[in-house]
Amino acid sequence: MSAETLLSRLDKVKQTKPGNWVARCPAHEDKHPSLAVGERDDGRTLVHCFAGCAVHEVVQAVGLSLSDLFPEKRSNETHAIKGERRPFPAADVLRCIAFEALVVLTAGAALLAGQPFSDADRARLVVAVGRLQAALDAGGLTHG
Ligand SMILES: [Zn+2]
Known part of the structure; x- marks a missing residue:
C-alpha cells in the first residue's frame, strides 16, 4: 500500500516535504x-x-491493519522500523509536539x-513532559 491509502483516511493532512506528512491522529482526541x-x-x-498511540491503534482506527503499511514482500516488520535511526524529519517531530512544548512553556513561565x-496544572505538565521525551526518542533526537 502506498501512504496515499492511509492519508486519504486521515484529517488535516499536510505534506511537509516529499514523502512526509503530518495529520490528526485518528486513535486519540x-x-x-x-501523527507523522x-x-x-x-x-x-x-x-x-x-x-x-501505538501504530496498530492508529491503523485500526481508520480500518487498516499493520500489514497494510508494508509492501507485498514482508520481512521482520517491527525490526525494520526499530533499526531506523531517524525515521522522521526533525521539523515534523517539532511540528507534532509544538502543542506539548507550549504547555511546558506556559508552565515554565x-x-x-x-x-x-x-x-x-501539574498533571498536565507531567503528560506534556512524557510526550516530549517520547517524541524526541522517536525522532532520534536524544543522545545515546
Ligand atoms: Zn494518537
Missing part, C-alpha cells in the same frame, strides 16, 4: 496534528503518533513568575 506519516523508497509507510501550580 487530537486537536493538533500529532512517512513513505519510504522501499514501499514501507511509517506512522508515528507523538502523543503516544508561571513557575518563573512565582504563580501557584494547581494539581491539574
Whole structure:
C-alpha cells in the first residue's frame, strides 16, 4: 500500500516535504496534528503518533491493519522500523509536539513568575513532559 491509502483516511493532512506528512491522529482526541506519516523508497509507510498511540491503534482506527503499511514482500516488520535511526524529519517531530512544548512553556513561565501550580496544572505538565521525551526518542533526537 502506498501512504496515499492511509492519508486519504486521515484529517488535516499536510505534506511537509516529499514523502512526509503530518495529520490528526485518528486513535486519540487530537486537536493538533500529532501523527507523522512517512513513505519510504522501499514501499514501507511509517506512522508515528507523538502523543503516544501505538501504530496498530492508529491503523485500526481508520480500518487498516499493520500489514497494510508494508509492501507485498514482508520481512521482520517491527525490526525494520526499530533499526531506523531517524525515521522522521526533525521539523515534523517539532511540528507534532509544538502543542506539548507550549504547555511546558506556559508552565515554565508561571513557575518563573512565582504563580501557584494547581494539581491539574501539574498533571498536565507531567503528560506534556512524557510526550516530549517520547517524541524526541522517536525522532532520534536524544543522545545515546
Ligand atoms: Zn494518537
